[in-house]
Amino acid sequence: MPKVIWWGHSDLNYSRNRICRQLLQSLGYELIDFSPHISALADIEAHLIGLPLADLVWVPCFRHRDVVAATRWARQKHIPVLFDPLISAWQKRVYERRKYAAGSAAAQRWLAREIRWLQAVDMVLLDTEPQRQMFIQRFKLEPAKTACVYVGAEQPLFAPLAVVKQPSGPVEVLFYGSFIALHGVNTVIEAARLLAGQPHIQWVLLGEGSAKASAQQQAAGLTNVSFESSVPYAQLPRRIAQADIVLGVFGDSQKSSQVIPNKVFQALACARPVITRTSLAYPTEDSRLLKGGLVQIEAANPVALAQAVAQWASCSREQRSPARAVYDTYFSEVKLQQQLLAALASMGLSAGQA
Template sequence: MKTVLIWGRGDPGYSRNRIVVRLFTELGWQVRFFRPFSSQLGLLHSLWTRPERPDLIWVPCFRHDDIGSASFWARKWQVPLVVDPFISSFAKAVLERKKYPTGSSAAEKLRQREAALLERADLVFADTRCHADFFVQQLGVRPEKTSVLPVGAEEELFYPMEWPEDQESIDILFYGSFLRLHGIETIIQAAALCRDLPARWTILGDGDLRSGLLQQAAGLANVSFEPWIPYAELPKRMARAHILLGIFGDTPQAARVIPNKVFQSMAISRPVITRTSAAYDGTIGGAEEIGWVEAGDHQGLAATVRRWLQNPHQLCERGHRTRQLYETYFSQERLRSILARSLDRVVLHD
């Protein structure tokens, strides 16, 4: 049995990380963890504790600061180093949050630092081809060192759910952490155009943008907010909805991702409306089962909802077809096959 050592201070409860652990286990790998008390002191901690040599080191998502110590041991043990950054720290700080001006010395320093870290990896995973292309074009990762592993959904939680009993009032649900890339203001604007429809728009979650969104939705009787709920309870709440919403933001990051909520909504067999982007190319891009609208297009979102509600009895069948799309492109079986083929490129077999 081969062993993968998951290295760093990644969140073991984060969906992407849990799915990766499950995939490795299903492929027959033993999964071990090394979690330093500090990423900055990770090398010192590892020299003190001396982890047992694995067959592969995996640095999970968002853990750029752990790549340095992981690469030291990968070279020492002569085992592959695989990095799953999920997002670019440079893109997040400079292109999304505008912490540093594009082209500034601070931005370039951050870009070069990330590029140097990813260069140490034998294989760099991305969740979409758009993200992989960004790593290649902006961070200098060699194309042959990239592989795309979609996020998928935790199928023990997100599986086909019974259609809601309430057929009179359509429940349109968005859930998330209220990030700019979500484009929730577009959802509220669309709801304002649909006040004549027998539909309620529910926004579930929390985040820094909440107060502004509450103000924007003031006076809209068809929009309600619900507080965040435990992750394990989320599928049941989703199952009460007739239509689930993805993201609608026009940020660069929004154009590169397929959000968790899209995979999860497809997995429970609900109709999904979300923004178009090249992130879906090669998988479900253009599929008629999905309600596609342009980024930030509240009129397009409202028009899609209005069109779907002309024949509400067809929503259930649309949901079933959406689940079939999920099984074709994003099922655990599909992801397991992708991971196995990718690892074959760097792992030596006895």
């Protein structure tokens, strides 16, 4: 059985990590977890403990700091390295947190550092094609050393559930997340304000985050908007099933135009229609099917969001959405397996015997 070393202090319960681990195991790979005490010295620790040889070293998402030591050790053992960053450390600091100005010396140092990290590995795994193209151009990567695997949704956890809803009950529009700028929560609240005169449409914002308080202040006085605390991950599918429409993201940042957020995959897997900002990250092979379960609108446009919600709300619940068909066609586990197999094959690896 081929082996993969999962290298780094990663959150094994984070959905991207859970899905990638499940995919590797479904393809017949044995996972060897290695969580070094000090990332920068991890290769020394690996030597001291006698870390076993493997067919691949996998550095999981967000673990940029583990790349240098992982590649040092792997090169000595002639083992290829795959890095699944999910985000750019440079992009996050410059364009999301706005910690550094784009042309500042600090930003340029981060950019140079990330170029070294990414060019050191044998494969950089991204989650969408626009994100892949950005990484190729910004970090000067060889296209053949990059590949895409959608984030997806965990199966069978996220699946259609039967929830009893009164036919004449209110239409529930559900947003959930951590209230970061990428989400464009202000757009959601302003859209709800535009539909305040339609009490049969209720907006629920679920989750926690540092900007939640400001969102609650913005929504003060709106009787059609309510806030809920986060629910345990295992209970999220049932909460999604209680909603009629699920909202994606509406921010106008560069990153929000390049990604498909977790919630979009999860809602579609639960057979709930999604409204989100337009993005080239979504497949375009059959726009008729895609539009049936996924409505894309202009970013940061509360008028467009209000119109889209009102249009969906005017339909009967039975006629609303082939959302699960969209998920099965484009984002299923089989599709993700095929994407990962293609990435591994380009590295000279193949599926094991599961």
